[in-house]
Amino acid sequence: MADVIEMESMGGVVTRTRGGDVEVVVCGFDVQQGNVVWGLPKGTPEDGETREQTALREVNEETGLQVRIEGFVGSIDYCFARFDDGAPCHKVVHFYLMSAYGGDLSLHDHEFDYVRWLPVPEATRTLTHDNEVRVVKN
Known part of the structure; x- marks a missing residue:
């Protein structure tokens, strides 16, 4: 059995x-026509970045918003099989509470088909993964 690959990402609850x-x-x-996977913006660090720097950069890239960190929300973790080779992975994601002070959602990364503001109750019904729902509810 292959060793588990440990991964870390940082993101924001904007x-x-x-x-x-x-x-x-x-x-x-959109993973298939009409089947949309919804999540919070997050991503992996570049060399030399702190967790906070990664969170700020990733949220800006993925949403088009300029954001500031207001505080730490919490961390989640989950396991999955890597898409390209099926290798087992364990990922920890650290989330920060953020507020936007500029930018525009229309400038979001091409990685996503949709980036939207939703009222918290609607967002918690829309997010695909329960662990991210819990982060928003915190």
Whole structure:
């Protein structure tokens, strides 16, 4: 059996208040026609980056927003088989609470088909993975 590959990513729970409702940014990609996987923006570090620097860069790249970190939310972990070779992986993702101060969702990364602001209750119903739902509810 192959050794488990340990991985780490950082991401953001980007929020704003609109009309009295707290909204959060969610990112989606269409895996098959009409089957969209929704998640929070996140990604892996580049050489020499701190966790916070990675989170800021990845959220900016994936959402098109300029963001600042307001605090640490928490971490999740999960296991999966790597797409290209089936290697077993264990990933830990550290999430930061963030607020946007500029940018535009229309500038989001081509990695996603959709990037949207959703009210928290709708976001928690929309996110594909329960562990990310728990992060948003925190």
